[in-house]
Amino acid sequence: MTNDLLPDDIAQRRPCGSIGPGDDGGTVVVAGFVEDLRNLGNIAFLTVRDRSGKVQLTLLKKKMPELFALASSLSRESVVAATAKVQRSEKANAGFELLPSQLRLLGAAESPLPLGPADAVGVEVETALNNRFLDLRRPQTMAVFLCRAAILRGVREQLQQEDFIEVQTPKIVATATEGGAGLFPMQYFERKAYLNQSPQLYKQILMASGLDRVWEVGPAFRAEEHNTTRHLNEFTSIDIEMAYADDEAVMGVLERVLQAAMRSLNEHAPDALRTLGVTLVPPQLPLPRITYDHCRALAAKRDITVAFGEDLSMEVLRAIADELPDLYFITRWPSAAKPFYIRPVPDSPQHSFAFDLQYREKEITSGGQRVHDVGMLQQRLLDQGLDPEAFAYYLKAFRYGMPPHAGWGLGADRLTLILTQRENVRECVLFPRDRERIVP
RNA sequence: GCCCCGGUAGUGUAGUGGCCUAUCAUACGAGCCUGUCGAGCUCGUGACUCGGGUUCAAAUCCCGGCCGGGGCGCCA
Numbered sequence: 001m002t003n004d005l006l007p008d009d010i011a012q013r014r015p016c017g018s019i020g021p022g023d024d025g026g027t028v029v030v031a032g033f034v035e036d037l038r039n040l041g042n043i044a045f046l047t048v049r050d051r052s053g054k055v056q057l058t059l060l061k062k063k064m065p066e067l068f069a070l071a072s073s074l075s076r077e078s079v080v081a082a083t084a085k086v087q088r089s090e091k092a093n094a095g096f097e098l099l100p101s102q103l104r105l106l107g108a109a110e111s112p113l114p115l116g117p118a119d120a121v122g123v124e125v126e127t128a129l130n131n132r133f134l135d136l137r138r139p140q141t142m143a144v145f146l147c148r149a150a151i152l153r154g155v156r157e158q159l160q161q162e163d164f165i166e167v168q169t170p171k172i173v174a175t176a177t178e179g180g181a182g183l184f185p186m187q188y189f190e191r192k193a194y195l196n197q198s199p200q201l202y203k204q205i206l207m208a209s210g211l212d213r214v215w216e217v218g219p220a221f222r223a224e225e226h227n228t229t230r231h232l233n234e235f236t237s238i239d240i241e242m243a244y245a246d247d248e249a250v251m252g253v254l255e256r257v258l259q260a261a262m263r264s265l266n267e268h269a270p271d272a273l274r275t276l277g278v279t280l281v282p283p284q285l286p287l288p289r290i291t292y293d294h295c296r297a298l299a300a301k302r303d304i305t306v307a308f309g310e311d312l313s314m315e316v317l318r319a320i321a322d323e324l325p326d327l328y329f330i331t332r333w334p335s336a337a338k339p340f341y342i343r344p345v346p347d348s349p350q351h352s353f354a355f356d357l358q359y360r361e362k363e364i365t366s367g368g369q370r371v372h373d374v375g376m377l378q379q380r381l382l383d384q385g386l387d388p389e390a391f392a393y394y395l396k397a398f399r400y401g402m403p404p405h406a407g408w409g410l411g412a413d414r415l416t417l418i419l420t421q422r423e424n425v426r427e428c429v430l431f432p433r434d435r436e437r438i439v440p
Numbered sequence: 441g442c443c444c445c446g447g448u449a450g451u452g453u454a455g456u457g458g459c460c461u462a463u464c465a466u467a468c469g470a471g472c473c474u475g476u477c478g479a480g481c482u483c484g485u486g487a488c489u490c491g492g493g494u495u496c497a498a499a500u501c502c503c504g505g506c507c508g509g510g511g512c513g514c515c516a
Contacts, residue, residue, distance in 0.1 A: 036477080043474040056477065076467090091475050112450040112468055120478060121452040121466050126508060182514090198516090224514065225441065235516060314512070366516070411516030425516095436508080 007081050007104055017053025017271075021095040023086040030055055030098065031081035031106070033137060034074050035118045046071050048080060051142065057082055058097045067103050077117065077137065079107035125426055132431060132440060143272035144428055147265055148416045150272070152217065154264025155238055158257045164213040164240060169202035171195060171219060175390045184223045184233075195221035198409060201394045203241035204341065204370060207405040208397040215240040217412060225435055229424040230362060230414060234433040238415075241407035247353040247369040250406040251329060254357060254365060255285050257410070258327070265419060278421050289329040289355075295320050308350070309336045317361035331355045333368075340380035343369045353406075359418045367408025374398040 012029045019028055032050035046057040061068045074080065084098035091097075115127055117137035128135040135141045156166075172188060173196045184195040198220050206214050220237045238257075242250055262282040265273060273280065290298075296306045299316045306316055312330070320330075333354040335344045345351040354368035371377045374395055381388045388395060416428040426432040431440055 036479095038476050038479060039473095040476060040479080041473045043476080045476050045479090047477070054477095058475080060474075062474090089475090093477055097475095114450065116451060116467060118478095119451060119466055123451070124509090127451070220516075222515075226512095226514065227509090228511075228514095229509095231515070237516060311514080362516095364516070409516060414516060 015052035016050045016055045021088045024088040026086050029083050034076055034078045039072050044071055056097050057100050070103055075109045075111045077109040081106055139275050143275040144420050146272040147269050147420045150265045150269035151261045154261040155257050158260035159215045164215040165211050167214045167216050169199040182222045182224045184221050197222050199239050203239055205397040207241055207243045208402045212243045232432050232434055236412035238410040238412050243403040243405045245406045247355055247406050250367055250408055254408055255287055276420055283327055287327050289331050291332040309334045311337055321360040326359055328358055329355050340384050341370050343371045364414045365408050365410045369406040372402045372404050
């Protein structure tokens with residue numbers, strides 16, 4: 001039994017970017033998209049591209065009339081495979097070219113293309129998203145997602161090294177994490193359920209399980225009608241929760257995770273960074289920590305009054321960012337501005353052990369030490385107008401031995417946005433979900 | 441949720457009442473070319489978001505719909 005869809009030697013396929021003048025005289029198999037075809041009459045040049053790079057196939061009409069005819073008939077972005085001899089060449093910009101002995105069309109592309117990956121014109125985000133698979137054939141777009149993978153790889157390696165256990169928590173839930181707003185309702189057989197807005201409650205429950213240190217990378221859903229370049233209704237959250245730890249301890253984990261993400265980018269995606277024109281210098285640790293009260297004072301210096309308990313507006317955050325390095329923590333937030341599960345400071349309970357990690361004016365992480373006393377948790381639920389009955393399954397985990405713990409949630413999409421220096425978070429998500437878009 | 445802005449060939453754009461039978465680039469089709477690699481040259485195809493209104497005249501002004509972009513709030 002043979003498989004006639006692929007050439008017999010396809011298993012020997014080499015990434016285009018791995019072939020060089022050093023392969024002179026050898027035979028290689030390549031496969032990819034036809035980026036460009038330049039037919040000069042008696043000689044034609046075909047550029048084939050895969051994820052790793054491009055190669056030029058050179059076809060002489062006299063020497064290989066059938067291949068020349070086939071190559072000349074190809075439409076851009078069609079998928080081809082070729083077996084070819086590598087020849088060092090001064091005439092080719094790359095210093096070598098491929099002389100094919102076999103060429104096969106594996107998947108023809110229709111024309112015109114809804115988006116030309118090799119076109120010398122810009123592409124609007126809207127057009128790119130509507131044709132994402134073609135957009136991804138553009139080196140710049142491809143590079144963003146190669147970077148995203150390298151970032152997650154660095155995060156994963158660092159957390160594993162610090163003995164965190166990777167877990168998955170449910171995305172279909174019965175109650176809100178922090179109140180009723182912002183949830184997508186769904187029909188769950190005969191009952192109403194919701195898409196989870198955060199793994200917060202579940203990762204805390206796991207602190208009562210003995211798993212000690214857990215982390216999860218997964219989707220979170222927020223039914224908020226925001227319309228900005230940094231919000232999506234489905235986003236990817238990197239979460240940790242750590243027992244026997246306070247806010248300082250998990251801030252330390254976060255700093256090391258960030259540094260690991262940047263190092264991983266430099267190590268595993270240097271070409272992608274170059275394509276994007278990004279140079280990354282991992283920051284010196286520790287990152288600066290400034291308190292919320294200090295932020296208010298900085299705002300006051302610019303004649304902006306921030307009442308205690310009030311959230312920091314974009315205007316205030318920009319003013320603060322002007323005075324600090326790109327990455328910094330804002331600590332000791334007012335208890336009133338943070339969720340019920342954040343622990344108040346004992347000798348100043350209007351303050352809390354909550355922190356945010358900021359990249360200039362953008363918030364990328366929110367975390368803190370948690371309340372682990374069940375009585376205090378119940379009281380804080382009531383204070384925030386929530387019904388402890390609805391949280392019974394969560395509160396139960398605090399009654400039979402719950403270690404003190406802390407944690408954070410880091411936005412994977414925003415982290416990618418920042419590290420790849422893109423402008424819109426939609427550029428950093430393959431198939432983003434916003435107020436208007438659920439297709440593709 | 442509040443506010444502002446936009447929609448012109450496949451793609452990206454110029455055009456703010458008549459000079460628009462609409463600009464340019466790119467893509468696409470045909471032709472020429474044995475060294476291209478942003479190939480080149482010649483010729484050609486291809487568009488004003490939809491509906492209503494104002495006007496002698498609307499891509500252009502007004503109203504509404506649809507679609508999109510951005511800011512703020514909120515947050516990851």
